[in-house]
Amino acid sequence: MKVMIRRNQAGVLSAYIAKKDLEEPIVEVEKAEIWGGLVKLANGWRLALPAMDSTTVLPITVEARRLGEMEI
Numbered sequence: 157m158k159v160m161i162r163r164n165q166a167g168v169l170s171a172y173i174a175k176k177d178l179e180e181p182i183v184e185v186e187k188a189e190i191w192g193g194l195v196k197l198a199n200g201w202r203l204a205l206p207a208m209d210s211t212t213v214l215p216i217t218v219e220a221r222r223l224g225e226m227e228i
Contacts, residue, residue, distance in 0.1 A: 157222060159203060161190070162215035171197055171220075194223070 192207030
């Protein structure tokens with residue numbers, strides 16, 4: 157699914173999923189640079205983000221995969 161990742165003025169990362177008209181803060185990240193790892197949204201969704209360079213400029217739209225409850 158297409159996900160826009162952005163950082164607000166307070167430095168908080170959020171994910172916007174246009175198809176669901178959903179914007180949620182990112183509350184957990186697997187990797188400090190977020191790319192190539194899992195992130196957890198405030199609503200409990202977990203997304204696998206693609207590997208990208210750590211200097212990637214935000215906001216950016218990426219192809220992410222939503223993980224189910226049982227997936228690691």
